[in-house]
Amino acid sequence: MPPKKKTKKTTKKIPEKSENDLEAKYRRSVLDVAILQDHIALQCESVKKVQSDRIDLRRRMRHMEQELQHEKQDHRDVNSDFSRQYKTTQTELTNKVKRMEKEVSQLKEELVLCQEELSKEKREREQVEREKDATIADLQHKLDNMETDYEKILHENLDGLISQLSVARQKWDDKSTTLHQNYKELLSEFGLNAQHI
Template sequence: MPAKKKGKKKGGKKKKKDDATLELEDKYQRTVNEIEALKDHLAIRKELSRKSHGMEDEMRHKMKDAEKSLEEHKSDQKAINADMTRQYKTMQTEMGLRIHKLETDLIRTKQQLNITEEELKKTKEEKERISREKDTEIENLNHKIDGMEKDYSRILDETLDGLISKIDAAKDKWEEKATLVQVNNKHVLMEFGLNPLEL
């Protein structure tokens, strides 16, 4: 029986050894698996890192392109701003000159208007003066005409009265002469024995 016990003891030792080997192999296998997992993980990390570097380079390139584009945009914007500022200043200068010219024209026009209004005022006053003088002259002429009409009427009346008086005087003389002639003729006829009443 003791021999059996020894066998049993040997079998137990072998079993323990097998367990340890299995455990060790298991640990080794687990370690290998972990190493493989770590390698895979590292490979993934490397791939991610490579992709990340690639994306970083791409992003840097894009960022440089964006910065370049931004600089070009800023340069264009600066050029546009400078051109707009120049145009604005040119427009402002032109507008200032135009305003100055318009103000000068306005002042000149106002002065011309004042001169024209003054001349118009003087012309109106001169016209009114001439009109008053003409009215006065016409009134004086009307008075003179009235006076001349009265004088002519008086002279005509006096002339006609004188002429009538002369005609009356001449008529009286002619009638007197005619009467004398008739009387003389009557005497002559009677001397010849003629009766004037029978003639």
Template structure:
């Protein structure tokens, strides 16, 4: 739309009202400026306070971050020390266990050798004992055989001796009886010579 043309009347009216309006506008502008300045000062104060708080928070955060970094470094050092200590302990334990395992293997090997030697000696001792048992049994059997033979020989000798003794006793008895009979006859004759009856005596 084309702009409207201004008439002279309108321009005159405006020209007449301009000085009044100018003062009012100036005062309004001044009040507005004072108000804007106050608002800006308040905003500046708020922002300054925010900046101070932000700086304080930033300083606090920096301090906390430094403390956290220090703690983190300390924890890393502690972790490294713990890892180093655990690694050292692990290596020491591993060396000890390796040494112990080697020693136990040597001990097992030695004991296995000793066991094999003992088993060998035991087998030899068992064979020797069995041999001795066999020899002893054979000797006992032989002695028993000899004892049985000796017993039968002694029994035979005893029977022969007793038979001889019986024979000798029979012979001796016969001789004594003959001798006794002769002696009795002689005594009877002597008693008869003395005039004695042998049956009375």
């Protein structure tokens, strides 16, 4: 009986240690996945902000172009009697048009930069997605391998335990047979039949 207890204790310790290692690796994997998801969420917010800014810039540009058209129309409608005032207004409008055109040019440049940044963000996001998928696949592969290894260890331990139990049972059967034979002989020396007792 003592060998059975020792074998059970050793087989219990190995799975507990393996389960702790597996849980630690699983927790690390969950943390890695959460970090990647947070990173992707931040990039998505950044892309949304860039898109919103681009829409606002386009709206401003259209508004400024409309203002420019209104100013030109007002300019044509000015009376010839106010030619001097017209010239002054024309000069002011010309300066304003130049400023607006310069601003439109700057806005177009900013739009190009925003589009480039958006493309970069998309590429980075796709890269992060690929890395995340590769990490998840790698972790899944490792989990599958660990599961196979643990099954193999468990089967080997169970097979060893069964063979040990078989050997112990054989010993007990042999010992039991020997004891019964000895008692039969002792009883027969005293003149007793073992089947009647």
